[in-house]
Amino acid sequence: MAKTDLLKKLQEVHHITELGLIKEKINFLRTDISKKSGKKDSLVSFQINGAISEIKKVYLLKEIDQILKTKTIERTRYYINRLAKALVETKTGKINDLNLNRWKEYDDLLTDSLWIIDKRDQSGAHSAGYWGNFIPQIPNQFLRRYTKKGEWVLDPFAGSGTTLIECKRLGRNGLGIELNPEVANLASVNLKKENASPGLVAKIVKGNSCSIDFKFELKKEGIDSVQFIIIHPPYWDIIKFSKMKNDLSNAESVKDFLIMFGSVIDNTLPYLDRGRYLAIVIGDKYSSGEWIPLGFYVMQEAVKRGLKLKSTIVKNFDTTKGKMNQKELWRYRALVGGFYIFKHEYIFLFQK
Numbered sequence: 001m002a003k004t005d006l007l008k009k010l011q012e013v014h015h016i017t018e019l020g021l022i023k024e025k026i027n028f029l030r031t032d033i034s035k036k037s038g039k040k041d042s043l044v045s046f047q048i049n050g051a052i053s054e055i056k057k058v059y060l061l062k063e064i065d066q067i068l069k070t071k072t073i074e075r076t077r078y079y080i081n082r083l084a085k086a087l088v089e090t091k092t093g094k095i096n097d098l099n100l101n102r103w104k105e106y107d108d109l110l111t112d113s114l115w116i117i118d119k120r121d122q123s124g125a126h127s128a129g130y131w132g133n134f135i136p137q138i139p140n141q142f143l144r145r146y147t148k149k150g151e152w153v154l155d156p157f158a159g160s161g162t163t164l165i166e167c168k169r170l171g172r173n174g175l176g177i178e179l180n181p182e183v184a185n186l187a188s189v190n191l192k193k194e195n196a197s198p199g200l201v202a203k204i205v206k207g208n209s210c211s212i213d214f215k216f217e218l219k220k221e222g223i224d225s226v227q228f229i230i231i232h233p234p235y236w237d238i239i240k241f242s243k244m245k246n247d248l249s250n251a252e253s254v255k256d257f258l259i260m261f262g263s264v265i266d267n268t269l270p271y272l273d274r275g276r277y278l279a280i281v282i283g284d285k286y287s288s289g290e291w292i293p294l295g296f297y298v299m300q301e302a303v304k305r306g307l308k309l310k311s312t313i314v315k316n317f318d319t320t321k322g323k324m325n326q327k328e329l330w331r332y333r334a335l336v337g338g339f340y341i342f343k344h345e346y347i348f349l350f351q352k
Helices: 006-012 019-036 057-068 073-088 100-105 137-146 162-170 181-192 214-220 254-271 294-304 327-337
Strands: 043-048 051-056 152-155 173-178 202-206 226-231 272-282 285-287 290-292 308-316 344-351
Touching (some): 006 019, 006 043, 019 073, 057 100, 181 202, 214 254, 294 308, 294 344
16 A cells, blocks of 8 residues: 555645646646556555544545536636545445545445345355355445444344344454354354454344343343344245254244244344334245235234334345256246246344
8 A cells, every 4th residue: 555645736736726736746646646556456545643544445536536527716616625625524324334525436335225245254264164154245335324333233043143244244243142052053154254343242142032131141141232133034934044943944934933023023122222223134025826925914004113224125136045956847847837036035123
């Protein structure tokens, strides 16, 4: 990372009255940044009040290009001042650490309701080896938008630990509950593979989220509440995760599944701070020639409990393990049976 006296150079052109001269100096600055800062996705480091700060090169060059395209000196100064302000002032909201003065830097944060994600992140401790785990990009997106560093995240269906791995990466504390002891042990092993900042907690507890004493578990960590909850339950019986009777994947009917799922919300919601967010990741299922809208049934269970629906996100997926190497067979079945093959799941975002 190359260091440049970025702010000083912006301030030097502020009082110049000739538009052409301003752009000439700004263009010199752009050339200097392009040469010194390496690859397009690299960071540019600069000094502010004796401290070193960083800014994405691609964002910085876009801002400079906007300055160079201006037609009037007033508009040029406006963009220069805006860029200088973004360098020295931090504007964050109540529920995340995003600097809104530099909001264009977060071009990888999704704000549309259709999420097209090509590949699962398998870096570090993440693995696709466990059936039913969701892609790490989902908790990554939510934790960055709806939590601050040091806050607490609760995952009542921890699985192999995807959410908690992302918590460790992003500087959040995470508590995960997993019913299946074997899977809980797998999650603990996975978490040990991911380094974290000192003082952070990423803990897996073996238990049933329908009935576990969350007050007791939180008290052991010295807290009374959490700031975000992410729920990724079984999609009823599509995958049987265990032979345990209290496993949601073993529910005898949709009604029983929803009763059990509702118990999880009832047991976790009291410990979510008011005004904070809860996300549910769920898919539908097809059974006996009928499409069962499991996602919307689950969404209704949350709404019935007073949660405010903020967004319904549709996320693509390609091929599940169960359909792997059977694309032609499933296409044939769809043509014969008069249905369409699942290529999406839902993410419902709620606010308490």
